[in-house]
Amino acid sequence: MKMAKKCSALMLCAAVSLSLAACGPKESSSAKSSSKGSELVVWEDKEKSIGIKDAVAAFEKEHDVKVKVVEKPYAKQIEDLRMDGPAGTGPDVLTMPGDQIGTAVTEGLLKELHVEKSVQSLYTDASIQSQMVDQKLYGLPKAVETTVLFYNKALISEKELPQTLGEWYDYSKKTADGSKFGFLALFDQIYYAESVMSGYGGYIFGKDKDGSYNPSDIGINNKGAVKGAAQIQKFYKDGLFPAGIIGEQGINVLESLFTEGKAAAIISGPWNVDAFSKAGINYGITKLPELEKGKNMSSFIGVKSYNVSAFSKNAELAQELAVFLANEKNAKTRYEKTKEVPAVKSLANDPAIMKSEAARAVTEQTRFSELTPNIPEMNEIWTPADSALQTIATGKADPKQALDQAAETAKGQIKAKHSGK
Numbered sequence: 001m002k003m004a005k006k007c008s009a010l011m012l013c014a015a016v017s018l019s020l021a022a023c024g025p026k027e028s029s030s031a032k033s034s035s036k037g038s039e040l041v042v043w044e045d046k047e048k049s050i051g052i053k054d055a056v057a058a059f060e061k062e063h064d065v066k067v068k069v070v071e072k073p074y075a076k077q078i079e080d081l082r083m084d085g086p087a088g089t090g091p092d093v094l095t096m097p098g099d100q101i102g103t104a105v106t107e108g109l110l111k112e113l114h115v116e117k118s119v120q121s122l123y124t125d126a127s128i129q130s131q132m133v134d135q136k137l138y139g140l141p142k143a144v145e146t147t148v149l150f151y152n153k154a155l156i157s158e159k160e161l162p163q164t165l166g167e168w169y170d171y172s173k174k175t176a177d178g179s180k181f182g183f184l185a186l187f188d189q190i191y192y193a194e195s196v197m198s199g200y201g202g203y204i205f206g207k208d209k210d211g212s213y214n215p216s217d218i219g220i221n222n223k224g225a226v227k228g229a230a231q232i233q234k235f236y237k238d239g240l241f242p243a244g245i246i247g248e249q250g251i252n253v254l255e256s257l258f259t260e261g262k263a264a265a266i267i268s269g270p271w272n273v274d275a276f277s278k279a280g281i282n283y284g285i286t287k288l289p290e291l292e293k294g295k296n297m298s299s300f301i302g303v304k305s306y307n308v309s310a311f312s313k314n315a316e317l318a319q320e321l322a323v324f325l326a327n328e329k330n331a332k333t334r335y336e337k338t339k340e341v342p343a344v345k346s347l348a349n350d351p352a353i354m355k356s357e358a359a360r361a362v363t364e365q366t367r368f369s370e371l372t373p374n375i376p377e378m379n380e381i382w383t384p385a386d387s388a389l390q391t392i393a394t395g396k397a398d399p400k401q402a403l404d405q406a407a408e409t410a411k412g413q414i415k416a417k418h419s420g421k
Contacts, residue, residue, distance in 0.1 A: 036064045038065045040065060040068070040317060040318055041090070041092050042069045042070070042093045043072050046073050050337045051334035075096075075100075078094075081104075091312075092313075092318035093307070093325075094306075095304055097302060098131065098303035098371065102373075109309065109311075111312065111318075113319055114137075115137065115323055119140075122327070123344060124141075127343035128141060129371060130371050130372075131303070131307075138307060140305060141304070142304050142342070143304040144303050144362065145302045148267070148285050149265055149285065149289065150285055152258065152282070153283060165196065172235070178242075182263070183266070184241060187389065188389045188392075190381065192267060193389050194300065195298050196229075196231055197229060198298040200227040201225070202224045202225025203219035204218070204381055205375070213375050215377035218381075218410055221404045221406065221407040226403055229403060231291075255268070255275070259276060267288065270362055273339060273358050286364075287364045298368050299365055305326075306322040326343075328344045335347070380410050380413035385403075385410070
């Protein structure tokens with residue numbers, strides 16, 4: 001899930017008071033009266049509107065406005081906004097992946113938010129950073145996710161779980177027979193492979209002194225990235241991964257093998273919790289394995305957010321709604337209904353959330369994870385990197401050759417499409 005793609009991050013740490021969390025910017029009575037009778041449109045994620053039903057009702061009552069909630073796949077909402085926004089049929093508030101923020105801002109699709117620092121401080125550093133472009137805020141985080149390890153308890157117990165990727169390799173060598181497998185991952189995709197490559201020192205973009213991404217510094221083919229890719233290649237070369245998990249249908253094959261009880265463990269994300277439960281699998285969830293010398297596999301932190309459309313005719317009211325939906329009280333309610341881990345710091349150790357094995361795994365994994373770069377140049381990384389990894393997986397190229405080509409392709413596309421910035 002390519003957001004479903006990326007994200008330094010020390011997430012979910014300090015506590016912030018409930019009274020702060022429940023508050024957004026104060027509005028004057030004149031502002032309230034001017035909003036009376038207005039209508040706002042919210043684009044929420046598919047099957048997630050139940051998470052904001054109560055908050056929307058409370059906002060409608062307090063402001064004497066109507067809020068219409070429309071469900072759309074969140075990863076495609078920006079695509080729809082490009083057409084619907086100018087036509088006047090778009091939303092006031094939408095939800096989107098953090099890695100799309102830079103592109104959306106560059107295209108003039110999002111409204112800058114002006115909220116108090118006390119509101120911004122409610123969220124984890126990584127999640128709020130995902131909403132920043134050139135030190136300006138364009139959204140408020142509503143949920144975070146990372147990849148995690150799912151394991152089938154009928155095939156392997158918690159006590160038996162290998163702790164390192166190397167140990168999973170050894171386990172798979174003993175158990176993989178062509179129809180059943182040990183450990184599986186979509187390592188032909190940079191979204192998943194970066195977990196290994198970055199552990200050895202690879203990276204997508206370097207950073208300048210101010211912490212901003214430097215699109216001229218691409219690290220997908222440095223020495224560490226090549227070493228990580230070589231570790232990945234072994235799983236394919238030695239027949240521990242089936243050929244079917246390479247390419248577009250790979251995710252379907254991987255998930256089917258797990259739900260059919262033919263794979264002991266897979267790397268996936270919390271978006272599959274309900275699906276695997278409905279499939280009747282007695283599974284466990286934990287952070288990703290370690291690599292060499294105790295260094296943990298990384299992952300991208302995905303951030304879902306509430307953002308205000310640049311085409312909204314009620315932008316001030318829409319901002320208030322975004323602040324309200326993302327506050328601590330409503331974030332906790334949303335978690336209870338959707339099970340998506342909130343980005344609010346003070347909920348890090350909330351017993352109602354931490355009793356969830358999935359939430360605990362995501363929280364722990366964020367300690368080792370990074371944001372997906374949210375700059376527009378990231379769009380030029382995905383395809384070349386995935387193509388390189390597929391040639392590595394199929395043995396058509398060695399890791400250095402393939403990754404060098406990917407880096408050159410990405411640099412060329414960045415120069416062609418973004419040099420005018």
